[in-house]
Amino acid sequence: FKRRLNNCYTVDKGQKIKLEVELTNPDLPVKWMKNGQVIKPSAKQPFYIILFAIKILFMCTAEPPVTIEKPLEDQQVFVGDKVELEVEVSEEGAQVIWYMSNFMFLLKFKYSTLTSVYTNDPIYFSVRMKDGVELTREETFKYRFKKDGKKHILIINEATKEDIGRYSVQTNGGECEADLAIEDKKLEVLQGIADLTVKAAEQAVFKCEVSDEKVTGKWLKNGVEIRPSKRITMTHKGRIHKLIIDDVRPEDEADYTFVPDGYALSLSAKLNFLEVKIEYVPLKEPPKIHLDCSGGTPVNTIVVVAGNKLRFDVPITGEPAPTVAWFKENIVSF
Numbered sequence: 131f132k133r134r135l136n137n138c139y140t141v142d143k144g145q146k147i148k149l150e151v152e153l154t155n156p157d158l159p160v161k162w163m164k165n166g167q168v169i170k171p172s173a174k175q176p177f178y179i180i181l182f183a184i185k186i187l188f189m190c191t192a193e194p195p196v197t198i199e200k201p202l203e204d205q206q207v208f209v210g211d212k213v214e215l216e217v218e219v220s221e222e223g224a225q226v227i228w229y230m231s232n233f234m235f236l237l238k239f240k241y242s243t244l245t246s247v248y249t250n251d252p253i254y255f256s257v258r259m260k261d262g263v264e265l266t267r268e269e270t271f272k273y274r275f276k277k278d279g280k281k282h283i284l285i286i287n288e289a290t291k292e293d294i295g296r297y298s299v300q301t302n303g304g305e306c307e308a309d310l311a312i313e314d315k316k317l318e319v320l321q322g323i324a325d326l327t328v329k330a331a332e333q334a335v336f337k338c339e340v341s342d343e344k345v346t347g348k349w350l351k352n353g354v355e356i357r358p359s360k361r362i363t364m365t366h367k368g369r370i371h372k373l374i375i376d377d378v379r380p381e382d383e384a385d386y387t388f389v390p391d392g393y394a395l396s397l398s399a400k401l402n403f404l405e406v407k408i409e410y411v412p413l414k415e416p417p418k419i420h421l422d423c424s425g426g427t428p429v430n431t432i433v434v435v436a437g438n439k440l441r442f443d444v445p446i447t448g449e450p451a452p453t454v455a456w457f458k459e460n461i462v463s464f
Contacts, residue, residue: 195303196224199280202299202308208315210344213286217299217306226282228275229298317342317390320369323399328378329406336373338388338397343368347390356386378403417452420445 133152153160162169200218207213219226276283286293289312298307318341328334336349349356349364356373358364365372375382383403389396421444434440446454 194221196221196226196301198299198301198304198306201306202297204309204311206311206313207289208313209290210315211289211312213289213293213310215284215286215297215308215310216281217283218281219301220280220303222279224280224301227300228284229300230295314392315342317345317393317395319395319397323386323388323397325400325402327402327404329404330378330380332378334375334378334382334401336386336388336399336401337370339370340390341369345390345393347371347388349373350387350389352384353387375401380405412449415447415449417446417448420447 133150135149135151151160197220198217199220200216202215202217205213205215217226272287274285274287276285282299284297289310291312294310294312296307296309298305319338320341321337321339323336323338326334326336346366356362356364361376363374363376365374371388373386373388378401380403383401385398385400387396387398432440432442446452
């Protein structure tokens with residue numbers, strides 16, 4: 131050994147510890163042991179053993195150190211955004227390890243300089259973990275690695291609040307880290323809802339436009355969610371949301387609200403029902419006596435025998451109904 135292990139190491143529980151030796155001959159095989167037992171890296175072993183073994187791998191490699199030329203940069207994004215954490219190292223094809231908040235984040239690793247103490251065969255690591263927990267099949271599709279020459283990129287397809295944390299990259303010759311901050315996406319209202327005044331049997335259309343075309347939402351009437359029906363339909367095309375009410379009725383008069391899903395935001399407007407009242411106004415007509423008074427032979431003369439009952443029928447029209455007075459020899463009789 132050119133440099134041996136220290137006699138004693140002190141570390142707080144849960145923290146990372148780095149044990150390092152230096153050999154005079156880098157080609158010699160190396161065994162790492164714990165309490166006299168050889169450490170055999172395995173995904174089934176406790177997480178700290180896997181992490182410990184990978185660090186050993188970096189320490190025992192005979193290859194020249196790979197340094198960090200362009201470190202990670204802090205990023206601040208919104209929920210649902212695509213995130214690309216990029217680091218550039220000194221050598222193409224170099225192996226790097228990604229960590230999140232001091233835990234191995236995601237790793238697909240192959241290295242032939244660390245050999246099995248039993249079979250002398252190369253040991254291959256294929257570990258996909260986050261915070262020490264193996265990722266599910268769905269989660270592994272969310273996180274991707276990309277290599278472009280000296281650049282190494284960790285891609286998060288749709289960021290969530292769970293991805294907030296400190297990310298770090300380690301090579302056998304350097305390490306860098308950066309913080310990822312994720313905020314709730316802010317929704318802008320491009321067009322609000324306007325109040326409507328409609329008549330019976332007409333169509334009422336409430337329309338609003340928001341900045342994110344992926345945003346869904348619900349419509350409320352006086353605070354109660356509206357369900358589609360034959361008269362009521364709701365549409366969502368791009369950034370525009372519509373509430374359509376056909377054949378408007380008096381009971382449709384209310385306060386209507388659109389609430390985007392996932393946002394503390396609401397848009398409201400009022401539907402006013404305009405009732406048309408039809409009032410009957412009678413046609414005015416001047417009074418008219420329907421008697422033939424054109425002259426000549428008096429056709430309206432009535433002959434009656436003395437002592438008999440006399441009845442005069444005189445047709446009179448007019449609107450409003452005229453007041454009638456009877457005369458005898460120019461004297462009002464009644």
